[in-house]
Amino acid sequence: MRGLLQTLLANRKAAIGAAIVLAFVVLALAAPLIAPFDINQRVATPHEPPGADHVMGATRMGRDVLSQTIHGTQTSLLVGFAAGLLVTVIGTAVGVTAGYFGGKVDEVLNLFTNISLVIPNLPLMLVLAAFIGQTGPFVIATIIGLTSWGWGARVTRAQTLSLRQRDYILAAEMLGEPAWRIIMAELLPNLVSIIGFNFIGSVLYAVITEATLEFLGLGDPMVVSWGTMLYHAQSTSALQVGAWWEMAAPCLALVIFGSGLSLVNFAVDEIANPRLRTLRVPAGVLAGLKRSHALQGTGEGGRT
Numbered sequence: 001m002r003g004l005l006q007t008l009l010a011n012r013k014a015a016i017g018a019a020i021v022l023a024f025v026v027l028a029l030a031a032p033l034i035a036p037f038d039i040n041q042r043v044a045t046p047h048e049p050p051g052a053d054h055v056m057g058a059t060r061m062g063r064d065v066l067s068q069t070i071h072g073t074q075t076s077l078l079v080g081f082a083a084g085l086l087v088t089v090i091g092t093a094v095g096v097t098a099g100y101f102g103g104k105v106d107e108v109l110n111l112f113t114n115i116s117l118v119i120p121n122l123p124l125m126l127v128l129a130a131f132i133g134q135t136g137p138f139v140i141a142t143i144i145g146l147t148s149w150g151w152g153a154r155v156t157r158a159q160t161l162s163l164r165q166r167d168y169i170l171a172a173e174m175l176g177e178p179a180w181r182i183i184m185a186e187l188l189p190n191l192v193s194i195i196g197f198n199f200i201g202s203v204l205y206a207v208i209t210e211a212t213l214e215f216l217g218l219g220d221p222m223v224v225s226w227g228t229m230l231y232h233a234q235s236t237s238a239l240q241v242g243a244w245w246e247m248a249a250p251c252l253a254l255v256i257f258g259s260g261l262s263l264v265n266f267a268v269d270e271i272a273n274p275r276l277r278t279l280r281v282p283a284g285v286l287a288g289l290k291r292s293h294a295l296q297g298t299g300e301g302g303r304t
Contacts, residue, residue: 014267020260024253028073035067039224047243057245060236068224069249075225076253079141079210084203086145087152092195094149095156096183100164110157116150125209129218136220140213144206152198159194163187197268204261211254226250 027034037043044058051057056065098109128143129135135143163169163186172182188195207226213219214227217235221228233239233246 011267011270013263013270017260017263017265017267020256021264024073024077024257024260027070028077031070031074035064035070037064037067039063039068039071047238047241047246049243050245056249057243059232059246060238060243065229065245065249068229069226069253072225072229072250073253075137075223076207076210076227076257079137079144079225080203080207082138082141083144083148083206083210084199086141087149087202087206088195088199090145090149091152091198092156092188092191094153095158096160096187096191098153099157099160100179100183100187102164106157109153113150113153113157116147117154119147121147122209122212125213126216126218129213135213135218137210137223137225140210140219141206144209148202148205148209152202155198156191156194159191160187163190193268197265200261200265200268204258204265207257207261208254211250226253 040063042062043064044054044062046058046060046062048054048058048062054064054066056069058064059068094109094113098106098113124147125143128147129140132139132143169182169186172186210219210225211227211230214225215230215234217231219225219228219231221231227250229250230247233243233250236246238244238246
């Protein structure tokens, strides 16, 4: 695990992406200390533009947009990481179980996986959220987690089927090792890259989906998050009156956080698949090649 962490940090994409994600995590944990104003306090005039007193302006209710964006980081990241963890756990459990045991177990689990993949996720989540009513962050995370595990299960199953025929797995079975120990000690350590890729992608998907559901009015409007900020800005016609900053602040937060997760995701994919790595030629080798070409050019010029 330490070697994997060092490999990730040595990758420029992973280092930049991890720094962005870590900055948002610190921002969420320290939100009560960093936010300049109370999120429910009227501290400005309605739709006050950005200025010295309010860097990101104010909402129609006179609330500081910067403070709401900082506090909204807590809810959005909580939903994202909770839903991502649930998706990863379910997808990994289903995929490993189906790939390792095979037979009837594989057929049944593969059937449920196909059903999960065939049903469109967003319409299903819209129906569930509308049926439940105004849902809180925990319910939204649960809905996302229970409806979005199919892709991760399919990828994990395919990789497990490949590892299932490896010599060390067959040797462990011949030695009489129980199935649970083979899965925990032999299979899962070799699935770390797949599991990490699934988790990071699921977190990104969950954050965007949570913002979408709340923007459509299916979340709890009393809870401050990036999605509810967009919902309130849309319901108060912020863009129509020129208060673009009410939409820009949560959108910018979503873009930056999503970019950080995407960079980490690309880095994990490069590390897991060496064919995606770009070839980096050392500077000394490049200098030697240039000198060699220069000498060859000189020699050709002298002969002519």
